[in-house]
Amino acid sequence: MGQELVFTVERAQAVEAEPVSFAEVGLKERDHLQEWVLANPAILGEDLMVLSSEYDGFESSEGTPVYDRLDVLALDKSGRLVVAELKRDRAQSAVTMQALNYAAMMSRFSLDDVCEVFVRYQRTVGREVEEPLAELQEWAPGVSDETLGPPSVILVASDFAPQVTNTAMFLFENRIDIRLIQVRLYRTAGGELVLTRSQLLPVPAAENFMMKPRSTATTLAATRENRVRRASITQRLVASGYFQEGAPLRLIVPKGVDQDRAAIDAWLDEDPVRRGLTWQQDTRKPVVWDYDGTPRSFADLTGVIIDLATQQPPRGELWGANWILDQNGTPLNKLADMLDSTESG
Secondary structure, eight states, X not given: OOOOOOEEEETTEEEEOEEEOTTTTTOOIIIIIHHHHHHOGGGGTSOEEEEEEEEOOOBOTTSOBOOOOEEEEEEETTSOEEEEEEEEEEEOTHHHHHHHHHHHHHTTOOHHHHHHHHHHHHHHTXXXXXXXXXXXXXXXXXXXXXXXXXXXXXXXXXXXXXXXXXXXXXXXXXXXXXXXXXXEEEEOTTXXXXXXXXXXXXXXXXXXXXOOOSOOHHHHHXXXXXXXXXXXXXHHHHHHTOSOTTOEXXXXXXXXXXXXXXXXXXXXXXXXXXXXXXXXXXXXXXXXXTTTOOEEOHHHHHHHHHHHHHSSOOOSOOOOGGGEEOTTSOBHHHHHHHHHHHHHO
16 A cells, blocks of 8 residues: 655645654644544544443453453444544554454443443533433434444554554454554644544455465465455445445345255245345445345345344355345346446456
C-alpha cells in the first residue's frame, strides 16, 4: 500500500502537509483519540450508537473480576455489538488478543445487560435515560438477545505491526468480523492539524498484508488470486452497482457442498419465504434474509441456514456466494466474474 499524502490547496498551489505523530503534538489516546471517536463514531467505519466507553465490568467464567477496560462499546444498525480498541501509535500483536477477549466476554451479554450499560454511560455524560430499550430499538429496530453477538471487532491505530494484519486477515477469512482502521495526523502549512482515517481491512487486496510462507512464485500467485476472488466478491458487486437496493435474490443449495444438502433443501422448501433475499449496497452485510429480516454476509447467512436446517454447526469453511442466485438464475460468484470480464473487455 502506497504512502498516504495530504495536500492543502489554494487555487493553483498545492502544499504537502507534514505527517506528525500524536506524541509529537501532545495528543493522547484516551483524552483525544478516544474523545474524537465518541463524538464521531463514523471514524470506526459505519453508523454506530455508542453504548459505553472505558467499560470495566468484565468477569471471568468463574465470576472473578477482570480488571481491563474496553475503549468503546457500540451497537450497529442490525443490533449487533461492536467492540473497538484504540491505539494512538502502532498497534502491536497483543492488541488482537485483547480485543478478541473483550468480544468473547461481550458475547455473553443480554439485551438487559446492554440497557444497563447504556444507562450508566449516559449518566457519565450528564443525561438520564428513562426508556433505554426504546432508544436502542429506535436505533436498531430488530435488536434482541440473538442479534447482539458475536460482536464485531474494530482496531484503530496509526499503524499496525505485521503480526496484527496477519492475524486479522486470518480471522477475517475464517468468518470473524474484524476491521482495521488507520488514523493519521498531518500538520498543514498554516499549522492546522488534520486527521485522516482509512480502512485497511477488509479490502479487495487484503491478502497483501499477509506474511507469506516461502512457497514458489507459482503457488503464491495461485493462492493470492484465489483469495482475492473469494474475499472480494461482495466488494466487486457493490462497486459495480449491478443490483439496485432491495433487488430480489434467491437461495439454493449448490451441488458438491460439504453439508447435508437434502436436509437443507427440505428445510428451505418448508416455507417459501426462507429462500428469499434482498440486496443492500453494503460490503459487510450485502443481503437481508426475508425469513428474519436480518442483514448478513454471505458466509454468515449460509452458516445460520445450515445450523437451523441440520441442527449441526457447518462443517469446514463456508463461501456463500454460490448459494445465492440473481433473477436470471446466475450464482453471485459467477456474476462477479462475468462483470469483471465485461469491464476488462
